[in-house]
Amino acid sequence: MDFRACVLHPAGGEPIEATVRGRLMGPRRSLGNALVVGDVAHYVEEGGQAVVTEVTPRRNTFSRRGAGERAAEQVVAANLDQVVVVASIVQPQFRAGLVDRMLCQAEHAGLPARVAINKCDLVPDDEAQALLDDYVRAGYPAHRLSARTGEGVEALRRACGGRRSLFAGHSGVGKSTLLSALAPGVELREGLVNPRTGKGRHTTSAAWLIAPEPDLELIDTPGVRAFGLWGIGPRDLDQAWPEFRRFLGKCRFADCRHESEPGCAIRAAAEAGEISARRWESFRKLRAELEQEGAPR
Numbered sequence: 001m002d003f004r005a006c007v008l009h010p011a012g013g014e015p016i017e018a019t020v021r022g023r024l025m026g027p028r029r030s031l032g033n034a035l036v037v038g039d040v041a042h043y044v045e046e047g048g049q050a051v052v053t054e055v056t057p058r059r060n061t062f063s064r065r066g067a068g069e070r071a072a073e074q075v076v077a078a079n080l081d082q083v084v085v086v087a088s089i090v091q092p093q094f095r096a097g098l099v100d101r102m103l104c105q106a107e108h109a110g111l112p113a114r115v116a117i118n119k120c121d122l123v124p125d126d127e128a129q130a131l132l133d134d135y136v137r138a139g140y141p142a143h144r145l146s147a148r149t150g151e152g153v154e155a156l157r158r159a160c161g162g163r164r165s166l167f168a169g170h171s172g173v174g175k176s177t178l179l180s181a182l183a184p185g186v187e188l189r190e191g192l193v194n195p196r197t198g199k200g201r202h203t204t205s206a207a208w209l210i211a212p213e214p215d216l217e218l219i220d221t222p223g224v225r226a227f228g229l230w231g232i233g234p235r236d237l238d239q240a241w242p243e244f245r246r247f248l249g250k251c252r253f254a255d256c257r258h259e260s261e262p263g264c265a266i267r268a269a270a271e272a273g274e275i276s277a278r279r280w281e282s283f284r285k286l287r288a289e290l291e292q293e294g295a296p297r
């Protein structure tokens with residue numbers, strides 16, 4: 001029987017390994033979405049082994065569309081306080097579509113999000129600043145960072161204090177390096193809590209909580225190359241662009257797609273420089289993609 005292990009962080013105690021009651025698992029005898037990072041679980045001791053018996057209802061979930069042909073939700077983590085979307089400008093190149101999808105998914109989950117532009121040591125200051133400005137104007141707190149030089153790391157640590165924070169981003173942008181900078185010495189601790197699989201942080205395929213201090217809870221996620229939205233259809237999309245909100249309802253047509261319709265208030269705002277042209281373009285691309293998928297999700 002394939003009882004998968006998890007790691008529990010009892011309040012005020014050391015992390016412990018636990019197995020999970022079979023009935024919590026799905027038909028394929030895998031945990032799937034039944035227990036994810038951030039879940040609050042009840043457990044019992046049975047013959048010296050902790051066994052999870054129940055998962056407390058979640059106050060929020062950050063999900064994505066699972067990989068694979070069939071549309072399926074993949075819950076990445078639960079009970080979060082914020083999402084930190086990490087990106088770089090070069091190595092790898094900035095991908096607006098990916099960043100904006102993640103922000104959009106956070107918005108959909110009702111979670112505050114912030115943008116962290118890492119590897120700023122590799123680009124001219126004004127280039128980083130222009131990108132940060134796009135997000136600041138959209139209403140997102142944005143950080144200029146370099147995990148290598150340490151720039152911005154303290155400010156990000158303060159922004160994460162007391163807020164369980166999920167770090168998400170394209171692979172290679174430096175998420176893991178950044179988390180090590182935010183939580184020095186955490187490698188050792190991971191060695192202690194994850195002995196069964198023998199996998200280190202860089203090889204784990206699931207999201208992973210590190211809590212170097214009681215007040216600092218950071219969740220690393222595996223780097224991705226693509227991020228599919230979950231639970232958001234083309235018609236809800238404009239609600240997930242916070243800087244659009246003050247213009248919504250002002251288009252000539254109630255069902256305006258904010259594409260090239262006459263009297264579109266969003267387009268007018270983008271052309272007047274009141275919202276970022278890049279964010280508008282990113283919205284249109286994503287909306288077109290969701291329409292293509294054709295699923296009224």
Ligand SMILES: Nc1nc2c(ncn2[C@@H]2O[C@H](COP(=O)(O)OP(=O)(O)O)[C@@H](O)[C@H]2O)c(=O)[nH]1
Pocket residue numbers: 118119120121122145146147148149169170171172173174175176177178223
């Ligand atoms: N120049 C530079 N390189 C960085 C920075 N942060 C991380 N890296 C490098 O980028 C590579 C990918 O980092 P990693 O943390 O594994 O990325 P992840 O896939 O997002 O977790 C590694 O070789 C890091 O040393 C940074 O701020 N500046």
Ligand SMILES: [Mg+2]
Pocket residue numbers: 175176177202221222223
């Ligand atoms: Mg990583």
Ligand SMILES: [Zn+2]
Pocket residue numbers: 251256257258259261263264265266267
């Ligand atoms: Zn419009």
